[in-house]
Amino acid sequence: MKKLFKAASLSLALIAGSFSSVAMAADKIAVVFPNEIFQQMPQKDQIINKLKKEFQPRINEMKSLEKKIKSKQEKEKRDGALMSDKDKTKLSREIQSLVADYQLKLKAFEEDNRRRQAEEQNKMREKVVKAIEAIAKREGYDLVVNGEAAVFAKPSLNISDKVVAEIGKRK
Template sequence: MKSLTKSLAVAAIMGTSMLSSAAYAAEKIGLVNVQAVFQSLPQTQAVEGTIREEFKDALQDVARMEKDIKYYLEKQQRDEATMSDAEKKELQTKLVALRDEYTSKAKPLQEDIQRRQGEERNKILGLIKQAIDSYAAKENFDLILNANAVAYVKNQSVDISGQITDQVSKIK
């Protein structure tokens, strides 16, 4: 009796696993390398240029301060032996003031640039997501995975990154 129960249990498990394997084989699965799609889009390069232009004046101001600080540090090292105490103190005060101004401008500027880059990145990722959803519905995919999350793929023809890149590239 026990052996009959075990045999039925084993048969049920094997039958279920064969049915689930058949069900999985019928699913249409695709892969998208979202990072590669993002990097290859013309919108990504356009956004970089837009952000650079948006913060151009502030970046030039910070770069000027960096040059001034470097100049005064070099001057301090070069002329320290011939400077009077008053000149040394004046130069040190100027350096401290420049460093403080640089710090007060550079960090908020960097945060603003990162915030804007994040906003634009999220917009582009939204476009990519819409394109994936649209393509998956049109081509009857059951599952689309990020290619970076997949360790092995036997059939490379399931990679639809090129089609997604083409679709998103057409969006203005």
Template sequence: MKQMAKHILATAMLGSALLSGSVMAEQKIGVVDVQTVFQAMPQAAEISNSIQMEFKDQIDEVNQLQKDGQFYAERLQRDAATMSEKDKKELQQKIQGVREELAKKGQPLQQNIQRRQNEERNKLLGLIKQAIDSVAQKGSYDLILSAGAVSFSKEQFDVSEQVLEQVKKTN
């Protein structure tokens, strides 16, 4: 309860400070759409391609396993009526073996790709943060907000292009 009272008091003080005309006139505020900057970065496409190349052999292996499993399943469905019980059983065992192999290789591969994508995404977000800091410093901004946290802003406050240009310079 005490913590909530402090939070309400701090919010009220911040709100009243922002509403005062003299404070508003002196502040320079910008808005940046981080998602748009991220997607427009040339490094983002390069990283996606490099991750695909890094895991290419494993992806190809999993794709081949999927094709094999599909082939065996279609063959079993198509030829089951004319196959002997022994042949059916062997084909079902092959299908089961492919499924087990897919489970053994597919999920870890997916997790490794996801982990690498997260690592690289975090590096790019760090570059974006540095670019935002640089734009804020050069432009003497007091506050730069994420576009996702703002309900409305005029286009004149959007510094996304400046941030993107700064990110391109750092590459």
């Protein structure tokens, strides 16, 4: 029984020792909060404006198409009782055609907009990763963790502001 107890104690001591050596191996740790970084990035407003400018002609085209549809629907409602069956059918088909065209353009717009936003987010993400790597190397961090995944982190470990500043330098 004493041998078993000694063996268990020795095993426990070895395991505890190995955990403490792992903990000591990563002595300099930092956390970053990506959402906070993206919100504070100096390029954020430029990217938003760039995408707005890029998609504005298509937005204007769709607004114009909406007005045409609304106008024709109002005409159908207002003058429908006075129109011949042939004219009613023609107007109804025009409205259906415009609505189908609008839906097709809207779907294409949403897909293109989503794709472009993803492209720009990936570019921003690359800049963030490069900035984090530069800070980690320069300041000797052994580990940089996403703060949103951590249960708890001291505020002094947060280097998000440093990352934003580093990105600002690299414009």
